[in-house]
Amino acid sequence: MKKLTLEEVGKLAGVSRATVSRVVNGYPHIRPEIRERVQRVIDETGYRPNLLARSLASDRSNIIGLVIPSGAQAVFTDPYFPCLTQGIARGVNTNNLTLALFMVHSEQEEERTILSILGTGLVDGLIVTSDNKGDVFIPELLKHDMPFVQIGRSLYSNQVYRVDTDNVTGSYLATKHLLSLGYQRIATIATNRNCSGDDRFTGYANAFAEYGRTIDRRLVAYGDYGLESGYHAMRQLIPQRPDAVFVTSDTMALGALRALQEAQLRVPDDIAIVGYDDLPPAVQANPQLTTIRQPIEQTGFLAVATLVKILSGEPPESHEIVLPVELVVRASCGAVRMNAVETAGQTVSYPVNP
Amino acid sequence: MKKLTLEEVGKLAGVSRATVSRVVNGYPHIRPEIRERVQRVIDETGYRPNLLARSLASDRSNIIGLVIPSGAQAVFTDPYFPCLTQGIARGVNTNNLTLALFMVHSEQEEERTILSILGTGLVDGLIVTSDNKGDVFIPELLKHDMPFVQIGRSLYSNQVYRVDTDNVTGSYLATKHLLSLGYQRIATIATNRNCSGDDRFTGYANAFAEYGRTIDRRLVAYGDYGLESGYHAMRQLIPQRPDAVFVTSDTMALGALRALQEAQLRVPDDIAIVGYDDLPPAVQANPQLTTIRQPIEQTGFLAVATLVKILSGEPPESHEIVLPVELVVRASCGAVRMNAVETAGQTVSYPVNP
């Protein structure tokens, strides 16, 4: 099964290589009989065009890169990245592209990655998943005119195309939910490591503002999105006697649950808890955990769609797409106080625009 | 920041493009002053070679592909793929390669993926993560002489290079552990969807054989590695009154735990449970779950190393690398019967070769 070239296929079909190229690429103005003859040879020989040669000649690789920076340590523990990647892969397949995955593990690799991406003609564009505030890649990409779409938010958000989920509204809904149930001492486990953490704290604050309440700083603890950090933050909060806690990531919420369990505090009788993120296996295993559900897979898909538009020279009008999230209420969060019979163990979705 | 070519760099340095090429590629026999002069121009101009052109000319893309077939639905819920990908990415970075990710979502996409990979010159080789018995890709790859390394085991295992974890021994250890604790009715939740499922059942059977015990078919239930399936399988087993259960995946184990909880059965007093796989967040959230830990990340890394060897024309002697696993004993599985004070909540590793 030797590799054929356009030239050879042309010879077999009795036409020039240019004509074969046109047939392969679906160029319209070709005499039908010629097209068929060529197509038959292609089918019979199983000819496949060399993608590298095509890319070189056309100055388009049809490869897009997905960059996962080293800051994103959660890659292992959090289904966030798998879901996102799934969506991106779906987008890539839909648009007949190839996906190159750049995972950065250390700071040295950051430099190396940038170098191997920029100016090498390998990728047409990038999707950058970086929610860290001190972002290394964006300035470089901007400087080199590398087309890209950012997932999440960063300091550069207003200069770039990005797609994100609505973290502010999500946290607002979560907090408001607890407020509306009458909880008085609503703590939060936040994070200040990244922009989504900031946004989620903003949502918490917004709900408090709406209810004319002020935030008690002693009821605010910080974690790093990791399970352990949720555990420690909760242990730190318990002495403050919160009657509810909004944990800004489900992974941390699982840690927090462990701390509550250790402290013999029952959920939701002694304390209500609301998480964020919807980690499939863990959350399903805790069917009581009320949480905010985000359309992560869709985020990835839309990021690709946006990048494709940019690459085709028809960038979208708006620089940002912010996807709605929803509050999924289950038994943990004061369902007992709401209506135990109706809600316990059930899933109730709240619309985003209340 | 216009894109420079070798030719232009050569002009600036007063040498031919061939010489610049040799400097860029670290060719040894070059007069030092020339090398320096060229290198300076490269540094000053920020010249980066066009990877596509290089690939075309050298017939080596330095891109390897990672294929995740549609059978692997667990991509979302299981940290297995993220961990593996992490290891592969580390291997790719270490070997100065680029990783192309091919995620297949449907059967139609399978064909499309094969076509876009095979005979297009895009990838030098592949890593195929397919543990399904009815594997679609392997025969095609074999037919087209595409170099590849398989992760896991399949019907073609003896014809291909592969790296895997030791599923048979892992399950053997898990089961033996329960047997050695004196449990009499040790059920299992197995799966017959893939080869690792077969291997894990074999390990279960091996341990029974070693103890001169026969397997009670009524204590064998099947799931699909999903959480729900674990739940249903456990519900099915409960009427058979097992006193222990070996669940061949932690995701299913979480489902099983839920079923036990619903049935008001306490772990480990009423029934002991041992899982498999070590899903970080979920398992950490259940610190009682004894499980088998596999070196997944390392599996990915070694797969890349193996592929690199194959591509360099020095394939490894053995066609398979099987990595050891370990039993991590925690409180759930009859630790109480062992030595509650010493083992409860602790992690005890058993070596693979007992």
Added chain:
DNA sequence: CTGAAAGCGCTTACAG
């Protein structure tokens, strides 16, 4: 509608 030809940016024998 089709072909001859230039060109994409590199590598790599081949001379010297």
Added chain:
DNA sequence: CTGAAAGCGCTTACAG
């Protein structure tokens, strides 16, 4: 040790 030249397999104006 270095350069001129052929070649990798495509695309794409340009003629006709």
